[in-house]
Amino acid sequence: MKFRRRHRDVPELNTTSTADISFMLLVFFLVTSSMSSDKGLGRKLPPVDEQRQEQRDISRSNVLQVALDADDVLYCDDKQVTLTELQRQVESFVASRQTDRHIIAVRTDRHTSYNAYFEMQTAIVAAYRHLREQMAQRQYGHSFSECTDEEHDAIVARYPQRISEGMPTEKGGQP
Numbered sequence: 780m781k782f783r784r785r786h787r788d789v790p791e792l793n794t795t796s797t798a799d800i801s802f803m804l805l806v807f808f809l810v811t812s813s814m815s816s817d818k819g820l821g822r823k824l825p826p827v828d829e830q831r832q833e834q835r836d837i838s839r840s841n842v843l844q845v846a847l848d849a850d851d852v853l854y855c856d857d858k859q860v861t862l863t864e865l866q867r868q869v870e871s872f873v874a875s876r877q878t879d880r881h882i883i884a885v886r887t888d889r890h891t892s893y894n895a896y897f898e899m900q901t902a903i904v905a906a907y908r909h910l911r912e913q914m915a916q917r918q919y920g921h922s923f924s925e926c927t928d929e930e931h932d933a934i935v936a937r938y939p940q941r942i943s944e945g946m947p948t949e950k951g952g953q954p
Contacts, residue, residue, distance in 0.1 A: 851892050
């Protein structure tokens, strides 16, 4: 007996709608999933002017040193402080200066956590915000957010946000 092999036809799989279904699933998952948004710090950087870079000499009495070490310990003028104490010290430091030549000098360690850095920056900005709000209430009788452009400019001129950040070091915050 001879067995004759029959050639069987393999049924084809209809894949014409596979691309459409994949695209619809992709769109569905993109629309229904939530993306976590990162927190950030809003900063206005000075314009790059290679022709004219101004060096300013600032007295040590007009510089407030703020530092974070590798263990996220916060220092203000080489004294360990909490975030609340830092905000109070920044407020009193900036309010006591009659000139716009004050600087908040920030140093960090390379191993400082982002969360600690962000909280430190938030405390510094909160101090400026509180000072500006107080001046708006005292001078104009309404909140800083309700100020006209001229009022806003006058308040910002009195309390300019001047934060200088150095390069992170291995011993950024240790006195």
